Amino acid sequence: MAGSLKGRHFLKEQDFTPAEWRDLLALTGELKSARAAGREQQMLGGLNLALIFEKTSTRTRSAFEVAAHQQGAHVTQMDGNSSQLGHKESPADTARVLSRLFDGIEYRGTHQSTVEKIAHYSSVPVWNGLTDEWHPTQSLCDMFTMRESSGLDDHDIAFAYVGDARFNVGCSLLIGGALLGMDVRIVAPGKLLPPDSVVRTAREIAAATGARITLTDDLDAVKGCRFIHTDIWVSMGESESVWTERILLLQGYQVNTALLERTGVPEVKFMHCLPAYHNRETTVGEAIYQRFGLEELEVTEEVFESPASIVFDQAENRMHSIKALLIATLT
Ligand code: CP
Ligand code: NVA
Numbered sequence: 155m156a157g158s159l160k161g162r163h164f165l166k167e168q169d170f171t172p173a174e175w176r177d178l179l180a181l182t183g184e185l186k187s188a189r190a191a192g193r194e195q196q197m198l199g200g201l202n203l204a205l206i207f208e209k210t211s212t213r214t215r216s217a218f219e220v221a222a223h224q225q226g227a228h229v230t231q232m233d234g235n236s237s238q239l240g241h242k243e244s245p246a247d248t249a250r251v252l253s254r255l256f257d258g259i260e261y262r263g264t265h266q267s268t269v270e271k272i273a274h275y276s277s278v279p280v281w282n283g284l285t286d287e288w289h290p291t292q293s294l295c296d297m298f299t300m301r302e303s304s305g306l307d308d309h310d311i312a313f314a315y316v317g318d319a320r321f322n323v324g325c326s327l328l329i330g331g332a333l334l335g336m337d338v339r340i341v342a343p344g345k346l347l348p349p350d351s352v353v354r355t356a357r358e359i360a361a362a363t364g365a366r367i368t369l370t371d372d373l374d375a376v377k378g379c380r381f382i383h384t385d386i387w388v389s390m391g392e393s394e395s396v397w398t399e400r401i402l403l404l405q406g407y408q409v410n411t412a413l414l415e416r417t418g419v420p421e422v423k424f425m426h427c428l429p430a431y432h433n434r435e436t437t438v439g440e441a442i443y444q445r446f447g448l449e450e451l452e453v454t455e456e457v458f459e460s461p462a463s464i465v466f467d468q469a470e471n472r473m474h475s476i477k478a479l480l481i482a483t484l485t
Contacts, residue, residue: 159482163273163280166266166288167329168355172363175297175333176308181478182298182471189224189474197485199226201257207283208234208263209390213428213472214283214291218260221477230256249275258484264391279483281476286391289322292427293330295475299468300336300381303423309364312337313381313425314417316373316407317452318346318400323385323427325352328367332356335363339375343403347371373407379417383425384409384452401446409453414462424453424463432458 156173163169170178188194205218215231222229234240239248249272252259259276261269262283273280282290300311311334315327319342328348331338338356340348347353347369360367368375376382384407387400414422431451434440443449457463 160485161279162483163276164290164479164483165269165273165280165282167290167293167326167333168359170333172333172335175294175330178294178475178478178482179298179301181482182294182475183302185477185481186471186474194224196224196226197481198222201227201484202255203227203229203258203260203480204232204252204256205229205260205283206232206237206239206262208240208261209284211262211283213469214260214262214476217291217472217476218281218283218480220473221480225477225480227257227480245271246275248272249280253277258480281479281483284322286322286389287325289326289427290330291472291476291479292323293326294479295468295471296327296383296425296427297330297334298475299425299464299471302471303464303467304380304421306380308334308336311381312339312379313383314339314341314376314379315383315385316341316376316409316413317384317404318342318387318389319348319369320346321385321389323383324348327383328352328356329359332359332365332367333363335360335365337366337368337378339368339370339379341370341373341375342407343371346403373413373416376413376417378419380419380421381423381425382409382414382417383427385427386429386431387452397442397445401448401451404452405448408451409457411454411456411460414457422462424457424460424465425468426453426458426465428465428469430458430465 253276258279260281260283266285266287269282319340387404431439432455434443
């Protein structure tokens with residue numbers, strides 16, 4: 155046990171030690187098993203949580219809400235339109251007001267500096283629900299899901315993230331995997347590899363944890379991987395105008411059956427934080443089809459719907475892992 159995490163903010167992966175990560179993952183497993191066995195104990199009764207979403211969300215919002223409700227806590231949802239945050243009130247003032255009323259604050263928005271500022275001025279734990287730079291509740295879930303799915307020790311887990319690796323999910327998986335000593339392969343065109351500062355941090359962590367870090371534009375790097383992750387090619391907040399360039403850069407990095415076969419691992423699993431563009435059944439998916447003639451983008455329908463796809467187990471695990479985070483930082 156690494157010790158209590160009570161009162162800690164959860165802003166990005168490297169703020170926590172490998173031992174603290176392992177404790178959060180162990181607690182996630184205990185909570186998931188307890189719920190399945192009908193022996194969950196409520197530990198957050200009477201607490202109030204503020205959930206701020208300046209960007210849209212299905213999973214993160216639902217995971218925080220359901221985890222809180224199952225544990226006896228109440229939540230208040232806020233966004234940029236229905237609250238004063240951003241346009242009339244600064245992050246510093248908002249943080250000082252909310253932490254007089256609430257026991258914890260979740261924040262999703264554009265800039266990491268905003269969630270860092272909220273945390274600086276808050277007297278209660280602040281959890282990063284996604285910024286452009288980091289998505290640590292996602293990587294917590296993903297590390298848990300890879301363990302659960304494979305039954306392997308962290309050191310024996312090899313995974314690849316294939317796609318736009320500059321953004322939140324790619325960077326968070328790189329650092330999360332480094333902290334747990336995994337074999338991490340980041341596969342992306344040179345222009346879409348993680349920023350140098352993130353790579354430096356990953357290599358420093360890996361030197362201490364025994365993680366193996368590969369950054370390459372070569373798809374052969376997926377060989378031996380038990381898990382292939384990807385994310386959407388154009389993230390929330392990016393301009394529509396980047397689609398053309400992004401498709402040109404990433405079309406060769408689509409996760410399809412041939413790519414899964416290239417791992418040479420019969421048990422290979424496909425993971426995606428979601429939402430995903432794998433058919434024309436969304437407004438954006440249809441618009442992309444009309445503009446570019448492409449029916450599927452970062453992942454094919456065949457892979458998404460295949461037995462190799464564990465994306466809905468992964469989505470469920472957002473709730474169990476966020477519940478662990480709430481309990482660890484609030485009690
Ligand atoms: N994966 C994820 O964060 O999903 P939402 O954007 O729906 O919260
Ligand atoms: N990179 C994506 C992740 C969504 C969960 C985005 O920021 O839109």
